[in-house]
Amino acid sequence: MEIYLDTANPDHLQFASKFPFLNGITTNPSIIAKEKDSFKNVIKRINQHIQGKVWMQVTETTAEAMYQEAIELKNWVDHPVIKLPMNEDGLEAAYRLRQENIEVNMTLIYSLSQVVLAAKADVNYISPYIGRMDDQSLDGQTFIKHSKEIIQSFGASTKIIGASIRNTQVVADLARYGYDAITIPFPIFKKMFQSPLTTEGLAVFQSDWEKYTTSLK
Numbered sequence: 296m297e298i299y300l301d302t303a304n305p306d307h308l309q310f311a312s313k314f315p316f317l318n319g320i321t322t323n324p325s326i327i328a329k330e331k332d333s334f335k336n337v338i339k340r341i342n343q344h345i346q347g348k349v350w351m352q353v354t355e356t357t358a359e360a361m362y363q364e365a366i367e368l369k370n371w372v373d374h375p376v377i378k379l380p381m382n383e384d385g386l387e388a389a390y391r392l393r394q395e396n397i398e399v400n401m402t403l404i405y406s407l408s409q410v411v412l413a414a415k416a417d418v419n420y421i422s423p424y425i426g427r428m429d430d431q432s433l434d435g436q437t438f439i440k441h442s443k444e445i446i447q448s449f450g451a452s453t454k455i456i457g458a459s460i461r462n463t464q465v466v467a468d469l470a471r472y473g474y475d476a477i478t479i480p481f482p483i484f485k486k487m488f489q490s491p492l493t494t495e496g497l498a499v500f501q502s503d504w505e506k507y508t509t510s511l512k
């Protein structure tokens with residue numbers, strides 16, 4: 296499973312850079328807006344810290360303008376993925392970009408009919424918002440299961456990237472069921488390292504080791 300961090304915060308990037316096995320960084324307009332710098336500077340800073348893919352969302356609203364914006368964005372980083380909203384203009388622009396071998400992601404996916412269109416266009420990635428679906432009792436994990444079936448029935452290469460992740464259990468579930476990719480908010484990523492049992496167990500090992508080394512003096 297490809298694993299991305301969903302952040303543009305410099306401290307988070309610094310931390311993420313210690314784990315180069317991660318696949319890259321995803322952003323969206325809300326994440327960029329938290330940083331007090333231009334879109335381009337924020338993205339270039341991410342690209343300096345991260346070896347993997349950098350995901351950037353277009354903010355234009357017509358297919359032509361989205362396409363032109365994407366052509367500009369892709370030059371900012373080494374391994375770009377262009378995120379486009381799953382609507383008529385977004386899919387039109389995405390398909391055009393895809394013909395030019397630019398990786399594209401349809402974001403804000405909430406219905407299986409949207410998955411049908413994205414799979415038919417064979418876009419690189421789709422982002423179902425699992426957490427926001429669960430918030431509405433729409434069962435995000437069942438949704439991605441059915442999305443996978445649709446993609447397979449088309450024989451498409453489209454990958455599902457689980458988005459809007461609210462807890463570590465969803466991360467484990469997606470990995471366990473063999474999903475393609477996930478993007479994880481930084482606080483959830485930090486929690487993935489932690490277990491009170493690990494902390495307690497380590498404290499006992501350290502204390503026993505101290506007693507042992509002291510006894511040898």
Ligand SMILES: O=P(O)(O)OC[C@H]1O[C@](O)(CO)[C@@H](O)[C@@H]1O
Nearest residue numbers: 301322323402422427458459460
């Ligand atoms: O529901 P949330 O936590 O705001 O998450 C929004 C999601 O939107 C995305 O843009 C989808 O790719 C991710 O950045 C994030 O996973």
